Amino acid sequence: MINNTLTYQTPHNQENYIIQTNRLYENDLLQLFNKEILAIRIPDYYPLALCELSKQRLLQNGIQHYINAPSIGRNGMAFYETENDPEKIEQYYYRSRVNIEQIRQIFHPNFSPLDKLRLELQEAWASGANIENIHDRKMFVGLCRLLEPNVDFLPHQDIFHLDSKDNIRARSLKSQVAANIYLDIGNEGGEIDLWSYGFNDNIYPEMLDENSYGMSRSKLSAPTLSIKPKVGELVLFNGRNLHAVRPSKTVRISIACFIGYRGKEYPLTYWS
Template sequence: MKLSIARKELAQDIKTLPIKTTKVLTRQDLVDLVQGKFIALCVSNYYPKWLCEHLCKRLLKLPEFSRYIRAQNVGVQRTGITFFETKGDPVLLERYYAEAQRMRNTIRNTCFPYLSPIDKLRVELEEIWSAGARLENIHGRPMMVGIARMFEDSFELPPHQDVLARDIVDNCSDGLLLSQLSANIYLREAKFGGELEIWGMKPSYQEFLELARDELHFDQNKLPSSEVLYKPRAGDLVLFDSGRIHAVRPSKQGPRVSMSCFVGYRGQNVPLTYWS
């Protein structure tokens, strides 16, 4: 399938957008990111490198690590079920909410007496955003936030999008997101590979179907070249619009480990939300 002229123009425009690298997370940088002034925001040394490895060793001992229910063929494991995996299944949805508090406590207790990377991010978002920040609450129940992810050697995460609205099948939401950010705090980098790849494109669901190789992933042969190829370093925080196509290249001599969540934006005077 050929990309539309508009998509080609978008891809060309995005190539001029930089990754912004900074040492401190600020409100203005978040606003600039959601407004598309740069394609990704990297806060270097966001979490102490020595503590990254210390917590990584602890987290990797958790028995909750397993592959995503909806992506059993992809060698990426996470701690606890994520909302994306429920896809309207009432049994999985109930399991998700039932496990949310327990898994938040499990991660927090595993990191104790240190502040977990996700708790650090949650506190800072609440402090820098004038309207504050809170747990996402779609069905009147607090959601999970902050999973640890481990990439198995030689596996990749194929090109895909993360869009909350596509995972809510009952239309039970308290407001449409204007932007959904993926937040990743890296604890261990793979010796080889493991680069984060981002495209400038934000296809609609119909456009995804035309470019898809399966129900979750894009056919990379139908995509133009990506605009970003970034090798994460331990301690980095990276945020980008998860509606943009993104992928992770195969990693070796890892495992590559990070903690992640989504951050929802509904306007500058509305609280940010976060979930996993």
């Protein structure tokens, strides 16, 4: 399915689409960054008892909704919401450190799953890992996301340099991986659908439904594969490829960030 409207291709090799492992390894990450596999799964990444505790606290703490996707709740502001608007970008940076600390507080006195991920990326990757700073300011990292029951999180792609136009550092990414740790997910629905391709920067905005962050599934072929995460699991996949989340019968909660790759000799970066 290769033509010039598609980019970010992953070679078709069904057997090797997913790596399931018990910890982060540099070689596995490289395969994901180089688009040789579609996903990495690490079950039991965060203890079940702590998932339950943090879920209760998150629900009590109040969940706000995305400005540009109101059916999706979250704690913390995603850079994606700034939509190239200088005022919203300022608001994002103004709150970034407080938001990191607030989310850490949800897990206190235990370690947070995102802090665990940040440390382990630093340890696994020879050149280390840091908070992204495309504007010479520390970005926010650790968005908690809540999907209400029966919400179809439509197919979309995460393309940093479209969220921050004309930014050279955003454009210098060679790969943008989405990392999610699941704090709550019911038995029915909530699968992540992954496609082995994405549209290029020019076609992608035209594919989106009107006034929507995503596109109807009817515009696309069937997903290449679906993953049903378990509570406590970490799933990493290529955010530049098309991906979606199927409606769930119950609330679905995850904590998430992006991981940026610029080459083996550079530190990884992370942000939300």
